[in-house]
Amino acid sequence: MIFIGILMYFGALIIPAGYLLSTRWHGAAKRPMLIGVGLQIFWSLAVWALVYYSWRAGYRDAWMGWAFLIPVNVVGLVYYLAVLFIYARKARE
Numbered sequence: 001m002i003f004i005g006i007l008m009y010f011g012a013l014i015i016p017a018g019y020l021l022s023t024r025w026h027g028a029a030k031r032p033m034l035i036g037v038g039l040q041i042f043w044s045l046a047v048w049a050l051v052y053y054s055w056r057a058g059y060r061d062a063w064m065g066w067a068f069l070i071p072v073n074v075v076g077l078v079y080y081l082a083v084l085f086i087y088a089r090k091a092r093e
Contacts, residue, residue: 008069008070008073009066009069009070011077012040012074012076012077013040013076015077015081015084016033016036016037016080019033020033020034027087028087028091029083029084032083032087033080036076036079036080039079040072040076043072043075044069047066047069047072051063051066
């Protein structure tokens with residue numbers, strides 16, 4: 001059950017990790033992948049800050065803010081797949 005939660009919150013990071021490891025950090029899409037990882041980490045930290053602020057302010061349901069990590073992960077997934085699609089298309093041309 002914990003594994004499923006981790007995949008829902010951070011599973012999109014598997015795509016750039018797999019890409020960068022398989023290309024040994026020399027792939028054509030290295031820079032956009034790293035930008036995507038940076039953006040996903042930034043927004044994840046923003047969600048963490050929101051949950052921390054809510055908890056410190058005394059909100060009883062502050063833990064529900066963790067649900068915002070799911071859309072962050074989905075947007076990251078779409079971004080990574082789009083980058084792979086665009087660079088694969090450029091390689092064929």
